[in-house]
Amino acid sequence: MSEFNPARDDDRAYLAAALTAFALGLKAEDVLRGDRGSKASSRARQIAMYLLRAGLGMSLSRVARTFRRDRTTVSYSCHLIEDMRDDPDFDIWIEQLTVGLTSVAALGGGDGRGSRSLADAS
Template sequence: MAIGDRTSFRRDRRRALCHVRQIAMYVCHVTLSIPQGDIGDAFGRDRSTVGHACSVVEDRREDAAFDSFVSTIERMVVAVFGRREGLRHD
């Protein structure tokens, strides 16, 4: 693997991990109604980072395939953890 390929691979891997973390933060907040500050603490991030993650995921849900993917994750989380009161999203 060439040096440029390794750099590109690392960048793509970091980006993928960032997307996974954003989805996890979003699901924790929206599906489980966990406060953003608590989620930030759990992920070692600031509350504002959680807010940004939620906004990014909301924007990406306009894509039908991505929305279906996130909906599937939400259903699995509800099946495992249940649904908290005050849920504002399906």
Template sequence: MTANDLRAAQIVTGGGPAPRVVDCEQRLLTAVAFGFGVDRRHLCAPTRGRADIALARQAGMYLARVALGQTLSRAGRLFGRDRTTAAHACRVVEDLRDDPHFDALLHAMESFVTPRNDCDEALQ
């Protein structure tokens, strides 16, 4: 998967106009759902769900923190979790980055969601 694949997924999902910070978060949710092959609705579900969904959610919280520069509280809230869960997710994902395939997947998602000028302004 490449950043171009993720951009194509964003075009397919569409969506109406939204505040820029929400757009950045929506790009993140799209990238994670597409990258891990899970339904976006499951990422924010109140239950843990299957292991693949939980891992996708953890990766999403990690990317919210690292790529978007969000606080742990905000990263957790995006996925319906608290800051301690987001902190745990960041530790888990950081350990998993030793796997070259997992790291490549995260790198592709990170390049897709890394704030551009419009998101940089909205996140500050």
């Protein structure tokens, strides 16, 4: 992965959260909440964290920083979503999200200058 750029990480986290929220019929702001939120928004947040880790190769610490969580929480979320991939339908769905995220992330210059802070979403 490229060098550490907090604004770019925030942009990517917002993108992952918005993509996941859209796929699940939620609002991105619900996924990005500072508190736990509903079960659906919590699961969507776990998926978004997984997408950043598995799809974009961000470290646990970087994902944790962007979502204002502990890196052990991100690790737990990634393991949980990985276990859910045993279901073939879920595996196809998450793979499609991963491809979508990586495609859009590759399009953006991602210098972070147009960044939307995750703190703005809560």
